[in-house]
């Protein structure tokens with residue numbers, strides 16, 4: 686082999702080796718990058734599926750939150766409704782209590798408790814406005830005999846009958862009727878002088894006398910006696926004196942033979 690040939694051979698070998706190294710390097714790099722690419726691809730897919738899971742979890746959480754909010758709202762509505770019903774019941778119980786507080790159970794007229802408040806209020810109004818205030822006490826005559834002869838039920842019905850008569854006889858909205866106790870009634874007549882009160886009581890008395898009370902086909906004749914007192918700004922006269930004045934007059938009416946009206950005159 687000549688020196689020139691050996692040189693060519695070396696050069697050829699060098700080129701061959703260079704090419705081989707390049708190819709091997711290329712192969713190595715291709716493999717290396719493919720692996721890295723596949724790894725990245727796997728990581729990307731993993732990240733994607735994680736994101737999907739996270740999204741689904743968020744959705745589930747949001748749904749659960751919505752559900753529990755709906756449930757809460759439903760419960761609040763239920764409780765509010767229950768509370769409203771309880772409030773309404775309480776209110777009507779209060780109204781019933783208030784009604785019972787001021788009304789007489791048997792006759793439906795105002796009761797004595799209400800009279801005690803009303804007479805003071807009307808007395809003050811009368812003083813403020815300088816108007817007359819009349820009080821009429823009404824007592825059923827010989828009522829014990831009604832009970833004794835016809836029984837207590839008849840007596841009760843008789844009181845109801847009379848109470849209705851009294852109610853119907855009231856002409857002004859300011860006039861008030863009360864069952865003062867037992868078979869005794871009273872009327873507060875604001876802005877009514879002695880003359881007006883006498884006319885009023887007499888009309889009622891005559892009506893009761895003329896229209897017999899009927900109980901189970903039995904006619905029970907009934908009369909009432911009335912006592913009146915009228916406050917007209919007299920000195921030293923208060924609600925108690927007005928009542929005792931009417932009571933005195935009622936006593937006079939009974940003493941005088943019943944079925945009549947008497948008036949008390951306050952001496953100055």
Ligand SMILES: Nc1nc2c(ncn2[C@@H]2O[C@H](COP(=O)(O)OP(=O)(O)OP(=O)(O)O)[C@@H](O)[C@H]2O)c(=O)[nH]1
Nearest residue numbers: 824825826827828829830832837840841867868939
């Ligand atoms: N049925 C009934 N009787 C009552 C009621 N309240 C009071 N009485 C009766 O009314 C009667 C009143 O009798 P007295 O006070 O003697 O009076 P009176 O018989 O009406 O005689 P004078 O008032 O003098 O005309 C009593 O027998 C009481 O028992 C009631 O709510 N129902």
